[in-house]
Each structure stands twice: as structure tokens, then as C-alpha cells.
Amino acid sequence: MAIIKCPECNHDISDKAPVCPCCGAPIAGHVVMCPVCGKVYFSNQAECPQCHHVTGEEAAGQTSEQEAAQAIVQTFEQDSEQKPEPTSEQNKPANAHKNNRIVIMVVVVVALVVCGICYAFYHNAQSDKEQQAYEMAMTSQDADVLQNYLAMYPNAPEEHIDSIQAHLEMLKAIDRDWTNAMVSGSKSAIERYLAEHPDSPFKNIAQHMIDSIDWSVASAAGNVESLEAYIESHPDGEHLEEANDAIKNLNATTVQPEDKLLVNGVFNSFFQSLNARDEEALTSTTSPVMAKFLGKSNATRSDVVTFMHKIYKSGVSSMKWQSMDDYNISKKDVGSQKIEYTVTFSAKQTVTHDDNTIEDSQYRVSAKVSPEGLISEFNMVKILE
Template structure:
């Protein structure tokens, strides 16, 4: 055994080695040593590559014998190179797919974070994608700062508790995540003002401003209750008309007109319970004593009226007012008297109770 240099890669190897461990070139029985210069070269060569010494017929014969194995070696090298190339291509493709998948995943997470109003979502994106594109990171951080500003402004508006501050907040942040809460707060503030005012106008204004408000049902109930219990101008006209007709009938001594203003059965009439229309007519004749030529009753416009719902949306009126009586006697003398009247008017617009007392001067 001798140590030679591989004719292919020039590394020192054993001449008995089947192939060079460095380059894979065949060695044993495939190389010769030039007798002239000592150069090692492949036996299929016809001359020494260094001194060009010819090997002769025997060397030529050996070259013929070993040509086929040399070609096989070359083919093996080509196959190995092709396999390596294919492996590299496959690895490249896999890496490209992986890189694209990661890029797509980051893009989806970025778009979701930018659409979110939750600061935690944005913070999670920054934590999960520390190597995200710089422009994405800048946009996320800017969006995060905006959300923090919204939170600060919302806290300030909440602390102030004023409607104007909350409205200003909504104007500055129309897409705030607190928009719904802010609208409910304004709704509550307006309802508090309307309910405290306690009149139909303020309640109707609330409903107009908040047609879908949290308190619309309560506002409608309150309006209904107020309309039931609050005396409106039309209520006063109704009551005044009833008593004007009653006293005009007394002045005209018109029985039919007089009884048309009273209920068939009155709860009380001048202290008498369950009085009939006949009792009312008897009263009219009684006040026209002998010596009385004319009489003029005039209700004063000092009505104090209250309303009561007695069921099925039927309203009963309780009335207190003053009435003046001027009596003219046959001798031409006159007498003025004043009375305090306490009465009730039924849902049908008839006097259902009537009492009066003389006011002493």
C-alpha cells in the first residue's frame, strides 16, 4: 500500500482505496504512476498529464477496459447532482409556501386589529408579530394611541356628567366604542329633565327627541295621566259652559233648560242626597218669592277645577267657584248676594252634585 495524491482533487489517499473520500473519484485499479516523473493519473489516459510519457499498448488496453466504469462514475455524479438540485428546489418551494402562509396570516391579523376598537387586540398583534412590516407596526401603534385618547376623553365626559360634555364627546368620536352608552346617558338626562318638569309639553318634547328612547313608554303613560288629571283649557270651557247654562236657565225660569244641565239623579243637591230633577225645579220656584220681579245669577270666572278618572277613561270634574246673585224686587229695589259653589260634573257633562253657601260680607 502506498500513499498517493488523488488525480482528481490532489488529496493524499491510499492507492488501495476504492474511491477518493473527498471527491468520489475511483482509485484502486484505476490509477497509475508515471515511471518518468512519478505523477499519479488515471489509467485510461494514454499519457502522463505532467511529462506526457506514453503508457504503451498495455496502458491503452487498460484504458479500454476501464472506460465503461469511468462513464458509470460520471453518470452517478450527474444523478447525485440532479437529486441535490431537485431537493434544493423542493426546499425552496416549501420555504416560499411557508413564508407566504406566514405573511398571509400576519396580513389577516393586521386587518382585524385595525378594524378593532379593543386595545387588547392591538397589543396582542404587536406581541405575536414582532417582525411585522414597519408600516403595519406604525399603523397599529397609531391606532392604539387613538383608542387611548378616546378612553381618556370618555373618562372626562363621564366625570363631568353633563349632557353638553357627552354630546361634545360623540361629535369628536362618532365611531367610539362607547357611543351606545353615551346615547343612553343623554337619553336618561333628557328624561330626568322632562319628568321633573311634569308637564305634557316637556314629555312630548322628550318623545320627539328620543322616539326610540328607554323611557318613551313611561313618558306616554305620564302624558296619559296628566291628560287625565291636569285641567286643560278645553276642560275649563266645558265646565264653565255647564254652569253658565244652569244659571241662565234659573234667570229665565226655564224648567226644561234647567233640568237639561243636571243628572237625572244627583248625588247631592243643596244638602239633599239622591236628588232628582224635580228637586232642582222646586228650588228654582222657591227662590222666586213674592215681590221678586227678576233675578240674575252670574258665575264668577274663578273656577278651581280638578279632574278624576273614574274608569274607562271617564272623567269627573270637581269644581269650586263664586256666583253672584242680583235680585230686583217689585218696588225697584235690588239686592246683591254672593255664594260659594261646590259642585261636580259627570263624564256626560251634567251637574251631578251641587251645593252652595252664602258668603257673608
């Protein structure tokens, strides 16, 4: 007995196996090994498919069979030559004994035939049962199933036992590799295990572990890019819904470049309106009722206009306000995908007096911008030099 490569599918099998358990190709009595290169190929092929060596064994075998057949025919002809028959008078005394012997022989033959048929049925039934158990074990990924086969059929065909033991060793190797991957706990080790054993019984567990590792990394990073990378790698991942929810929450609270442009535009318009002393433009940047404006609760647009006239006191010829573009912005989802911005930044005021003297002042501004893009709260404190 030897373990060979199936000429059809190249799987390891016993050379005594009736058929390959993987592809069904006939093996025992149907394959030969090339004496030159060692390639195993089907015996009905005229030459080795690898080195094209012609063994000549098939022709020699046919000649031997023909000679044996001729010898059997000659022997049969010699034994069947007729001998001189005795006279009828000589046959009469022996006829009765001869008939009795014939009857006994017939009965014995019939009994033997019946016993043979019964034994054949029993043997075939046992053989069929063993064959079914063998086929089931060879397709199983459970080592216990193979061990049970070996225990139940110790007298199974040698080629079956060899194939089962080879399959059992393969499963043990898979178990060892899986244990090593589990102990390492690394994603690369688990991925390498799956690449080496794509049909492993631990495939689902391994995929679950990879999914969990990637999700742990993405959620710990806590940014949209890492979450989107998880979704791309695991389109059917176990944490897909959590990833989408996290992205939605991050988009609702993480300030994007477009958010900064919106806030910057609102306050630039507010300060430009102050510089131009344009009441209509100024009030268009604020909510009709503001939660607070320079300390006053529920301030109206009239309060904003009053503030503008107040700062243009006597002796002021012009004024220039500008933000220092050091915005610190936070977002809040106030419902229905509406965003409110809370903003802090610095602003510079340059006042030119009628006598051409210039006075600069710095202020720290804290404000809020409504989902409609209007200033809903505005407070500022002068920064002393």
C-alpha cells in the same frame, strides 16, 4: 418609515404598508411625495395633483434600468463564448469523475429545491397568518386585540407595526375623551364626544346616557310639552312607552282650555235658567239623580225646581245669578276615557224687590259635572260680608 396620508381616502398610514387598511389602495412602492408641496400621490401620475410639479424621477429610473440590463447582457455574452474543446482522447480519463460530480450536484440541487419549497410554504403560511391577524387588529376597536398582535408578532413588517401602534394611540385617545365626557356627566359633553368619535365603541352607551338625561328632564317637568319634546327627540327612545302613558294620564287629569269652556257653559246655562224661571231649561242642566243638591242626597230634578220656586219668594220681582269666572277645576278619569269634573267658584246673586230695592249676595259654590256634561252635585254657602 413615516406616517403619511393615503392618496385615496386620506387616512393616516405607514408609507411602508403594502396597501391602505381602510380603502385597499396600494401604498409601498406605489406612492411618491412631491418635493415642492409635500403632497403624497400615486407614482403612476405624471405630475403632482396639488402643485402640478413634474419630478422626472420616473424617466431617470427607466434609463438606469435599461443601462443595467444592457450591462448584464454584455457580461453574459462574454462568459458564454465557446472555448476550444479537448480531443476525445483527452476526455476519456475525466468522464467518470465528471459524471459523478454531475450526479452529486443534481442531488444537492434537488435537495436545496425541496428545502426551499418547504421553507417557502412555511414562510407563506406564517405570513398569511400574520396578515390575517394584522387586518383583524386594524378593524378592531378593542385595544387588547392590538396589544396581543404586537406581542405575538414582534418581527412583523415594520409598516404593520407602525400602523398598529398608530391605531392603538387613536383608541387610547378615544378612551381618554370618553372618560372626560363621563366625568362631566353633561349632555353637551357626551354629544360633543359622539360628534368627534361617531364610530366609537362607546357609541351605544353614550346614546343611552343622552336618552336617560332627556327622559329625566321631561319626567321632572311633568307637563305634556316636555314629554312630547322627548318623544320628538327620541322616536325610538327607551322611555317612549312611559312618555306616551304619562301624556295620556296628564290629558286625563290636566284641565285644558276646552275643559274650562265646558264647565263654564254648564253653570252659565244653570244660572240663566234660574234667572228666567225656566223649569225645563233648568232641569236639562242637571242629572236625573244628583249625589247631593244643597245638602240633600240623591236629589232629583224635582228638588231643583222646588229650590227655584223657593228663592222667588213674595216681594221679589226679578233675580240675576252669575258666576264670577274664578273656576278651580280638577279632572278625574272615571273609566273608558270618561271625565268627571270637580269645580269650585264664586257666584253673585242680585235680587230686585217689588219696591225697587236691590240686594246683593255672594256665594261659594262647590259642584261636580258628570261625563255627560250635567251637574251631578251642587252645594253653595253664602259668604258673609
